[in-house]
Amino acid sequence: MRGERISVVVPMFNAMETLPRTVPALLRALEGCDDAEVLFVDNGSVDGSPDFVLGTRDHRVQLLSLPEATVAALRNHGARIATGEYVAFLDSDCVIPPDYFQRAVEALEATGATATGCEVRVPEDPHWIEKTWHSLHYQGRDRFVRYINSANFFVDREAFLEVGGFAEDLETDEDSEIGNRLVEAGKTLFESTAVEAIHLGNPKTLRAFYRRALWHGYGMFATMGGRRLDRPMVLLGIHGAATLMGLATLLLPFADRLPLWVALAIALLLQLLAPGTAVLYRALQLRKPVYPIRGTILYWVYLWARLRALAGLALRRRGRYWKS
Numbered sequence: 001m002r003g004e005r006i007s008v009v010v011p012m013f014n015a016m017e018t019l020p021r022t023v024p025a026l027l028r029a030l031e032g033c034d035d036a037e038v039l040f041v042d043n044g045s046v047d048g049s050p051d052f053v054l055g056t057r058d059h060r061v062q063l064l065s066l067p068e069a070t071v072a073a074l075r076n077h078g079a080r081i082a083t084g085e086y087v088a089f090l091d092s093d094c095v096i097p098p099d100y101f102q103r104a105v106e107a108l109e110a111t112g113a114t115a116t117g118c119e120v121r122v123p124e125d126p127h128w129i130e131k132t133w134h135s136l137h138y139q140g141r142d143r144f145v146r147y148i149n150s151a152n153f154f155v156d157r158e159a160f161l162e163v164g165g166f167a168e169d170l171e172t173d174e175d176s177e178i179g180n181r182l183v184e185a186g187k188t189l190f191e192s193t194a195v196e197a198i199h200l201g202n203p204k205t206l207r208a209f210y211r212r213a214l215w216h217g218y219g220m221f222a223t224m225g226g227r228r229l230d231r232p233m234v235l236l237g238i239h240g241a242a243t244l245m246g247l248a249t250l251l252l253p254f255a256d257r258l259p260l261w262v263a264l265a266i267a268l269l270l271q272l273l274a275p276g277t278a279v280l281y282r283a284l285q286l287r288k289p290v291y292p293i294r295g296t297i298l299y300w301v302y303l304w305a306r307l308r309a310l311a312g313l314a315l316r317r318r319g320r321y322w323k324s
Helices: 020-032 048-056 069-082 098-109 128-137 157-162 174-184 206-217 231-251 253-257 260-286 290-313
Strands: 005-013 037-043 061-065 086-090 115-117 142-147 152-156 190-193
Touching: 005 020, 005 069, 020 037, 020 048, 020 098, 037 048, 037 069, 048 061, 048 142, 061 069, 069 086, 069 157, 069 174, 086 098, 086 157, 098 152, 098 190, 128 206, 128 260, 128 290, 152 157, 152 231, 206 290, 231 260, 231 290, 260 290
Parallel strands: 005 037, 005 086, 037 061, 115 190
Antiparallel strands: 086 152, 115 152, 142 190
């Protein structure tokens, strides 16, 4: 690829588990770029990640440090220092193909879009948790959108800075928020399946999945701008109401008139109402088979994590979890 200067910004925190796989792939992809730079922005790693980055001894690589900052602030810090016409935001646990940057530039030139990218894919032989969640959310088609995952986000740098970059006060979902602002500013986002990245850091236990959903839940209100109806919030409301109804079935005075097994069955069905509805909606939307039982389990865990996050926001108490 010739002509365009590419800047790559990689936020990083204790990423040694994946850097030996992701960094070589990134540097190989840049071999076709005449003029490129890679800015790793470290959030205070203590596992040797900065030393690994410096050990590449590649003249295109810079190591920046910004401890105790949100991931949005890390990305903005790199973008402000970057000098490229385009900025590629990639997470430290994402593997890209050799022609990634060529595909990204071609997608922008062909569509006239301001930004491109795609939902990250799962590795070969994925764990059932990442395989199921991916099957429920990956669209697999090219289209104009309001949101592109910031783990794989390729954008015109001038337009990015024009709208003020990512919202640094958000702990998460900064990509949803900036997508809304870009669209409202008259910019376009084009999701291209050709601009792919494989995400290595997906949760592989229910506990890790819960913690990731909880972390994302702290940014739930960032997704509401620019939409008449926020489906995740509606789903959360349904689950909260169903939970209260289930408790009422078990605890209120009229519950004594029901056999215990009936009350328990009603409470269980109410618990599965929102998760089951979400899986059904995804199956109809994607027009493909999904994993109904596994999907319902994951949506149940997801919704309880969101309820906890909502309580934390209401009480101004929140955990700080890093998303690799």
